Amino acid sequence: MIPQPLRRSIDALAERLGRSSAALNEQVQKFDSEHPWFLSSEERGNPDTRIEAWTEGNRVTPLVHGKPYFAALAAALDEAGEGDLVMFTDWRGDPEQLLTDDVTVEDALAGVAGRGGIVKGMVWRSHIETLGFTGPKNRKLALRLEEAGGEVILDQRVLVLGSHHQKFVVIRYRDPAKSDVAFVGGIDLARARRDDADHFGDPVSRPFPPEYGEIPAWHDMQVQLEGPTVRDIENVFRERWEDPAALSRLPWHAIPDILRGVTREPSVLPAQHDEPDVAGTCAVQLVRTYPRRRPAYPFATRGERSAARAYAKVLRRARRLIYVEDQYLWSVDVARVFAAALRRSPDLRLVIVVPKHLDDDSSLTIPSALLGHSAALDVIRDAGSDRVLVLDLENDRGIPVYVHSKVCIVDDVWAAVGSDNFNRRSWTHDSELTAAIVDEERDLRAPTDPGGLGDGARVFARDLRLELAREHLGRAPGDDEDLVDPGSFFDAVSSSATRLDEWHRAPSTSPRPTGRLRRHEIDVPPQWQQRLAAVAYRLFVDPDGRPIGMRFRRRF
Template sequence: MTLPDTPARRIEPEPDPPLLEPGETCWRLAETRRFGVIVDCEDYFAAFRQACLEARRRIFLIGWDFDTRIRLLTKNPRDGWPVKVGPFLSELVRRRPELELFILKWDVAFFTMIRQNPWPIRAIKWKLHDRVHFKLDGEHPFGSCHHQKIVCIDDRLALTGAIDITRERWDTRAHRDNDHHRITPGGRRYMPHHDVALALDGDAAGTLGQLCRDRWRRATGEHLEPVDPPASDEDEVAWPAAAPCDGHALQVGIARTLPPFEDQPGIFEIEKLYLRAVRKARRLIYLENQYFASRAVVRALVERLREPDPPEVVVVNPKEAAGWLEQSTMDTARIRAVAACRAADHCGRFRIYCPVTRKGRPIYVHAKVTIVDDLFLKIGSANINNRSLGFDSECDVAVAPRPEEDGTRAMIRGRMLDLLAEHLDVDEAALRSRIDAEDGRIIPAIESLRTERGRTLVPLEVETPEDMDGFDEFVVDSQLADPERPEKPWRRLRAKARGLLTLRW
């Protein structure tokens, strides 16, 4: 029997998934009426104070650390309100009988809190106050930390990003060598500090408010209702003057990392978002981050750098991590990460830099910024290390405009230029002109504008893997301080221990 000819079925290619995909690369999509990128803590602390002054019902503070001794302003504004965090918040609650204050702080940070006189005394007073609710949050796996940094005012305005309201954060965008305001409450001077955060309102602020309430419920068992919506536009929280307004009516994606713990499954939206953004890059991947140590992110970058015509990858990092433990873990892992990227870089498209002051002092980079072309901007709390993508709690906010949304794309490109111009100490117009002259390439523009002396970006000198000793390799391989998932450090440590005990003669 002859079968009739059957036309071949056309197989349609699967559509390219969007960068922001709820349930995969983000938790939720939400609209924000206003959206602003706040660079460095002088403006952030001022914006925080201005936002809190607008609060009527609820202030939520979610943080890795929190120090009530911090001055929010360097000068007394003579507005009748204190400038130190603790007295300021206490006075707000005293004067406004309907206002409640909720503070959720990582429990392990308690050991730094007890050294901060008068923070423990104020914490005890707050615990006794019926409208101040203070909780140390221990709902996390052993060794994990709560790293999210969120301020939410009446579910209508939110600040989030890399900035904790604590010591060794305040600085201006000038990053002066001898700024006498850059001093801890204990009187110790600290190095220049670069940081970035976001201000946003609208539904996006309400969604971050829900994230805060969810965290509070897990930590305390107490269910909080959302704040009632405003009766009119006159009741809206005013936009803080210290925060720029970079965009209106934007859709943002809110992405999280939450490690698996008890009945809570692991959530790894930020890791998926990082990897998808790297894969979608066409010409540029710009990363400002405290670390450069994530195995997953570095593998994705290496794959892109091996392509025939790869995108540029520009990383801005601190010269070294703060503290011996971070240096032993993150800096050592960075040695391997940089070596892998340089080995894959056959087109000269990878650079890692450190910003310095006019006198050549390193500026500590604490920001967590990712920009891909002019189609993706992500700012939040997540570092480029293993634990931020699978072991700690994190919160990032991202914008991914459609190709036809020219205004938002221009905003993203403008923010990248603004950050680079600050680091290079050049006019933004001059930087834009130089990039245009280099056919849109960022690395040749940086190389032509950076200087040997003065404030600039300097290539980061990183050791090679051959320079690592046995202890360095053990720390990185075991993932003891930078695990990808809660179970991995102990499994790897047991394997290493068995290897040491099994001696072959």
């Protein structure tokens, strides 16, 4: 923060020079930017929150795919009992989903309550089932856990057609010898998520477009966090839980809830424990999205768009490589941020991994989503040309893998894993939570400072990029010497995709090459369909939760 004498000097100087308050605020913001990669409290733009700007001394463990995440979560829940506190949020929850071969989501959470633990959950109420949403399943999870002694609320405190999209779990143990833990990312406690690196899919599946086969393969990611950041993630939960607004003001929600005995008014949470001790070498910043709502969120009275602001700040610093995995890269507003980075840095390269096909077959959303996706990629490709690779993923049997992960790694320094997609809905409209990570430990493999700004390369970000690259390229552990340097990484990925694309054009001439990445192609809807889809896109598929003035200024 700016020392008070210096702040007073700036104020006095501004007054003498007759600067506008906007210019003064910009100057103050520059002084307050205490970290080159993280947002300051002022840059976050939300003075109402209780979470810290960032925390240091955290251990962060990447859990690539649902099977490793669910196994880690089951083990952590199995340790919880008398007096321990478990808090979770979800977009979709299926009580029958397996965490391990013989433990379901319901078993694990009800087991904590049965051992005397305190279980609190917030699951998005969801829109009606006829629109393809999962309200009845979410209600079923809530009722099952209520019967077991937990407390789960169906939370519809969102904008019209909005959702609560955060997916995290926090476990605070009463025993100080146990390490408190949190899990943050893109994986719901839901069907189809328990896949692994082989990508044969989750036997506990769900209806899905036929292009993905009978049991859809699913690529996703979560991170396990220990250390001071756990208390911040807990505060994200507490802020939402303590929101005094009605869980839903719609009578067709309230009356069935009353008849079924669903919780309508959350109870008071137990007193909060002290901040966990230092556990590792990672600094973690939590970035979020909340729209501007009426009645206002008490913890974000003007909304919060720190996820969007974090990417805008970080991408201004990008020099060599941005690596992205995302379910929905389909907003021009988001694409402009990446395009600006590519124009700013002529040596910068961008690798994007997205799903080959959408996750539904709706005649309303498919043309709209394809329209937005195509326009966004055009903006990025116009800026970066051959410095941009847009790819999708298949398994070794040639069946597409649904990419649900939300990951971004910049210059092997800053990494982000969370729930927010690269679209306007996630950056402005729905609730989101992402963990941005900068490891204090330097990676000494060459190039030791890929961005050339003195930041070095960091162990967590580089190791995560290499782990994902080895999987997608069909490499064995340790087979990554040509992947460390951003330039040779880009070339290796491009060559692998080219070989696989060529093999698909003439598959009988040779064995299938290793690797799972293919160049991403889009079937753009015809012109007449685009005109109809444009309205649906803006209203339903990718709505904007910003105040009107921000929309016109294209600011987040």
